[in-house]
Amino acid sequence: MRKRFRFVISRTLKKALMSNQVNIRALAEELNLSIGTISKALNDSHEISAKTKARVLDLVSQRNYIPNAYASNLRKRKSNTIAVVMPDVADSFFSVAIKGIEQVAQTKGYHVLIYLTYESYEKEQAILKEIISGRVDGVLVSVACETSGLLHFQTVKEKNIPIVFFDRSVDLDTTKIVTNDYHSSYAATEHLIKKGCSNIKYLSVSSSIYFSINNNRMEGCRQALKDNNLASGESAILQCSNDATENYHLLKDLLSASERPDGLILSVEKLILPLYKVCDELQLSIPDTIKPVCFTNLKTAPILSPSLTTIEQPAYEIGETAANMLFKALGKRPVPLKDETIQIPSKLIIRNSTCREAMAC
Amino acid sequence: MRKRFRFVISRTLKKALMSNQVNIRALAEELNLSIGTISKALNDSHEISAKTKARVLDLVSQRNYIPNAYASNLRKRKSNTIAVVMPDVADSFFSVAIKGIEQVAQTKGYHVLIYLTYESYEKEQAILKEIISGRVDGVLVSVACETSGLLHFQTVKEKNIPIVFFDRSVDLDTTKIVTNDYHSSYAATEHLIKKGCSNIKYLSVSSSIYFSINNNRMEGCRQALKDNNLASGESAILQCSNDATENYHLLKDLLSASERPDGLILSVEKLILPLYKVCDELQLSIPDTIKPVCFTNLKTAPILSPSLTTIEQPAYEIGETAANMLFKALGKRPVPLKDETIQIPSKLIIRNSTCREAMAC
């Protein structure tokens, strides 16, 4: 007769059984096989006979058995989980980006933990600290506005947890996925020039993390102006703030002036609302009198104005690419993350129609 | 001299050390304390002296040590993680809802796994199967459109994993968090009547999961019409489709007819675009000729039209409440989830301004 002393029911096991938790041990007992055999059968090891595998899989589906992820992760030193750390999600860009990430993760059999920093440096630090608990195999980060250091990222790297930045990054030696802000801004400016604009203004915003992004966009605009022999100095830049009301006044002054611009590059989408308000009040027609181009991902932009030209960031592709790069670094032949910046092109969407286009909302 | 045989360095440990992983054992060795003592110190047990705790915490912060989450989860049979299963996230409602969820989870010290079903029944089943791997302590679900069964949810319940539905639910004995569609639709209809509308139409959509939601909205509208002695039969309903172009034609017919409606209840936000297109083409003024009220969470709705009255679902509150209910069921004194449906009121936002309101975008 078979030895059965291993199967003396302990208190904890009893508790487990009561809470309906099937474990590998219960299966082994029921099939009169050893735990090791079940494990191998489940992992489709070649050293288990087809017959035994079938028996095991049968019971597994009968009992709705799923191996305990934590036990397995602990043993294998791999969690099949990644973390996504981002400032927010109630925002078109990030919600689409996470969709791209989730999609890739799903096909690769990975789980996605989501953490929001709400633009706070402290929260970001706290989150990254949690991350080195072995909970995840890798991290995707879009840096918070308030972040002013990179030690917390460094620590993660030192623990050998691959980290990839998307959209907003810091100066860490790893892979970053961004948009080609310079080029799209250049293209947008040229588009305005071709449309006949001769007095183009770039509406800038300032914020530490947006520094390089805004800078690239600004430089693209400037270079295009320069290449076309238009004023490209400080006069071509209007520094906006983070406050909508303040921006409203800035724009009102700008558009009430005698030398009113005829073309605008809006560096962020929050400038749309004040602009439209001012244009309404001053009875300025868009796009007849003022032609704006806006960096935005608002799905409703075309409704807003059937002629608002936009530069749409490839949010989905950025998420997708970031995830793919990370998974390369997590493969069974891990490819170390190079210190490179991958640019995904934005789309300049020119809208001239005078009637609203029918499109899924 | 202290016994040290327990600290013979094994191959795996060596590997661990090489990959920069500090574990509780290394700390114990370094401080000449037992593993148990370290563990207790870390968990701030009252049976450890302040001095020892300080020594431990010192070394911990020096080494950047974070306890391995999986080992801890395995032992404690608790993961401090919840899963959120939803159809999509690149959508205003769900992205705001997840924000509410994440916010609550963060304050309670929980981690959030996110899974998207893309409205697919199979994906939803596969995801819920993964969920019973012990990976999470509880689940929040918003059901996919294509879902036509509830066995996969039942299985989760049977494994004693609490499950709370938000927004879209199925007939399972558990807590559901929804909006008061009936009442807000009733209120919206009454609003239109007060504004002088006498020919109100409800623009309906059909889809299995939306059945009850759409039904509630429709009934609310009908009852309001009835209570005000207006036609509330089939003639008050226009059945729309999922196709934007088709809806465009339906609306064009509707608004070209001699008995043109003067008030509309749009049951979903994707009807806005065709409506605006048709109104543009037919030169019908909103809100002078046609007064629409739309169920939507588009942040850009007020830009779209400064006079579009909307019914905004309390996405954040729904997420927040769902998470709170779940965490109650996960507390140390678990409160079993009652079979109840909690309604969070929508907001009817009436916009009459003729100029665009300045607001943060």
Added chain:
DNA sequence: CTGTTAGCGCATTCAC
């Protein structure tokens, strides 16, 4: 107050 012991559920190495 601190140490020892015994697992959590699973995967893997080595016997047989």
Added chain:
DNA sequence: GTGAATGCGCTAACAG
């Protein structure tokens, strides 16, 4: 082809 033994890193019950 299968089984026994060991341990992943940590917690908890008990002993001293």
